[in-house]
Amino acid sequence: xxxxxxxxxxxxxxxxxxxxxxxxxxxxxxxxxxxxxxxxxxxxxxxxxxxxxxxxxxxxxxxxxxxxxxxxxxxxxxxxxxxxxxxxxxxxxxxxxxxxxxxxxxxxxxxxxxxxxxxxxxxxxxxxxxxxxxxxxxxxxxxxxxxxxxxxxxxxxxxxxxxxxxxxxxxxxxxxxxxxxxxxxxxxxxxxxxxxxxxxxxxxxxxxxxxxxx
Ligand SMILES: [Zn+2]
Numbered sequence: 268x269x270x271x272x273x274x275x276x277x278x279x280x281x282x283x284x285x286x287x288x289x290x291x292x293x294x295x296x297x298x299x300x301x302x303x304x305x306x307x308x309x310x311x312x313x314x315x316x317x318x319x320x321x322x323x324x325x326x327x328x329x330x331x332x333x334x335x336x337x338x339x340x341x342x343x344x345x346x347x348x349x350x351x352x353x354x355x356x357x358x359x360x361x362x363x364x365x366x367x368x369x370x371x372x373x374x375x376x377x378x379x380x381x382x383x384x385x386x387x388x389x390x391x392x393x394x395x396x397x398x399x400x401x402x403x404x405x406x407x408x409x410x411x412x413x414x415x416x417x418x419x420x421x422x423x424x425x426x427x428x429x430x431x432x433x434x435x436x437x438x439x440x441x442x443x444x445x446x447x448x449x450x451x452x453x454x455x456x457x458x459x460x461x462x463x464x465x466x467x468x469x470x471x472x473x474x475x476x477x478x479x480x481x
Contacts, residue, residue: 270285270312271283271284271285271312272300272314273308273310274308275306275308280308280310281308282311284345284346286317287300287324288317288320293324295325295326296326296328297318297426297428297434298328298336299334299345300317300318300325301318302336302341306338318428319430321427321429321430322427323428324427325426325427325428326425326426327354327423327425327426329352330472332344332347353423354465355420355441356420356421356422356457356460356464356465357460357461358420358456358460359419368445368447370398370442370445371395371443371445372393372395372399372401372443373394373442373443374393375391375392376389376390377392378390396445397417397419398440398442398443421438421440421457422438422439423436423438423439424437424438424439434476435448435477435480436454436477451477454473454477458470
């Protein structure tokens with residue numbers, strides 16, 4: 268399976284865009300890969316396989332990136348995208364939303380990172396995600412009451428399709444980046460909590476995609 272969409276231009280093969288196979292390559296929506304498929308040169312890509320693969324992560328359909336369903340319009344829209352774009356949702360303090368998600372931690376550098384001194388002044392330690400049960404131990408060790416569980420937030424990561432073509436939005440923990448999807452009830456909670464921060468249009472698109480997945 269390849270990750271690039273290529274088309275024939277005369278005798279040459281022209282590389283146009285990336286398809287959603289690896290996490291950070293989520294430039295293309297699944298519906299757009301369908302539009303691109305008829306003109307795929309097929310040298311480094313097998314778009315039908317990509318469409319069937321349930322582990323493939325596609326780009327979430329941000330409204331302002333919508334393009335008419337023609338090959339050239341889709342390619343143009345893809346080429347103008349910010350690959351690192353994301354949307355952040357805040358969660359209520361008492362949320363149970365992330366229960367059941369395997370929150371890991373992160374390695375954090377502390378001190379001079381060592382260029383020119385061999386790293387003698389730097390150290391690295393593992394910090395559990397604030398939404399992991401292990402974080403309670405860190406709070407108890409802290410000598411001041413300043414170490415509290417910070418505001419919970421999650422980001423949209425992309426979306427996945429199952430073998431029946433049903434779509435689920437994939438989110439990530441804002442701290443440890445653990446991926447997960449949500450039940451309709453949890454999603455409703457997120458929408459209520461973010462009604463004033465995120466546009467109605469975005470929230471209703473999110474709801475529509477989750478309804479299609481149910
Ligand atoms: Zn986490």
